[in-house]
Amino acid sequence: MFDGFASSYEAKSASTSEAPSTSHSKRAACAFYEIQLQRLEQSVVSSLPMRQKAPLRLGFGRPLVLNEPLALFNQKGVNIMILLENVKKIYKAKSGDVTAVDNANLQIEKGEIFGVIGYSGAGKSSLIRLFNQLEKPTSGQITIANRVISAITGNELRKARQEIGMIFQHFNLLWSRTVRENIAFPLEIAGVDKAERRKRVDELIHLVGLEGRGDAYPSQLSGGQKQRVGIARALANNPQVLLCDEATSALDPETTDQILDLLLDINKRLGLTIVLITHEMHVIRKICNRVAVMEKGKIVETGPVLDVFRNPQQDITKRFVQQLTDSEDTNETIESLIEKYPDGKVIRLQFIGEAVERPVLQRLMQRSDIEVSILQGNIAQTNNGSYGSLVVHLNGEETAIQQAIEGIHQEQVELEVIANG
Structure with a gap:
């Protein structure tokens, strides 16, 4: 984490002439530097984000200068x-x-x-x-x-x-x-x-x-x-x-x-x-x-x-999103569609990411004894992935429609019932 610390430690190790039998002293020295590193981290973190101006001295009087301020990280480590x-x-x-x-x-x-x-x-x-x-x-x-x-x-x-x-x-x-x-x-x-x-x-x-x-x-x-x-x-x-x-x-x-x-x-x-x-x-x-x-x-x-x-x-955010999805026009259209399809249910499906590419409606029609009509839809591409929505009319027996809705939920697609027939 601290390049300066590593350099300081390596330099000290290289310049210290110790006999092969002094492994205990080496371990003690390593432990000492670990303690100093912890103290360094605590002192630097407590002073962030200000630049460290004075050199820090870590063991044996060797100075460690932080020439650049340390990076800031959020809770996710970014x-x-x-x-x-x-x-x-x-x-x-x-x-x-x-x-x-x-x-x-x-x-x-x-x-x-x-x-x-x-x-x-x-x-x-x-x-x-x-x-x-x-x-x-x-x-x-x-x-x-x-x-x-x-x-x-x-x-x-x-x-x-x-x-x-x-x-x-x-x-x-x-x-x-x-x-x-x-x-x-x-x-x-x-x-x-x-x-x-x-x-x-x-x-x-x-x-x-x-x-x-x-x-x-x-x-x-x-x-x-x-x-x-x-x-x-x-x-x-x-x-x-x-x-x-x-x-x-x-x-x-x-x-x-x-x-x-x-x-x-x-x-x-x-x-x-x-x-x-x-x-x-x-x-x-x-x-x-x-x-x-x-x-x-x-x-x-x-x-x-x-x-x-x-x-x-x-x-205000909703108004900006409307610039791309034309939600105001969509709402007017949906109202007219509800009048046109009084039976069954009108639902809105919202897809995000990989769900946009799934054949959700195809699977729905294969396993359900209902009529499925796509009334309106759009897909927006963002730098983070795709987002899309569909307005769909489901017509058939109430029990079959309810089973179809439960099946859609299993596809991890957001669903909103706009109108009940």
């Missing part, structure tokens, strides 16, 4: 890349204080694509600007890549920001610079030599699919190409986190999908943690692992995308 604790952002205005982010608590895991969705004015952009300290929180604590970024300033903050890339809705490119020069800009600021800059820029141009466009200017590029330049520039310093503030909102649907595919590919290749701000549920559905829903500055719901699609809790 490495936490971004941690928000009771974060609040209040803007001062003539008309009174405006709370843009209200007591936000959030954990974003290392290597995941995390979406934040909300309507205009929900506080999404204010939230993401707190991550890289473009805005300072009024209160609360923000830890990114194991640094309490909300507590640092100056050179330490500038260094921490190199670990956080960002892309924007309107690209924010330097119009007097070529594609190559735009991508190289962060490397120039970081003092990277010219040869290394050229090599890194070539790699990034290939990564984002802009071969042959290195000498073009932003005015000569399409919207999708401009955003690819923005992505390459954001990746120049090999960040651990990529922030995307409405990165696809200015693009047409086809280009949006291309940029989302690129982000998904980058996430898989580089293991990059991506935080994506949007007001479009399609974006969340396509590439995000988990999602947080914001309303009036508050995070009102979080969870895996598939769970949120299947069982949204808040009204």
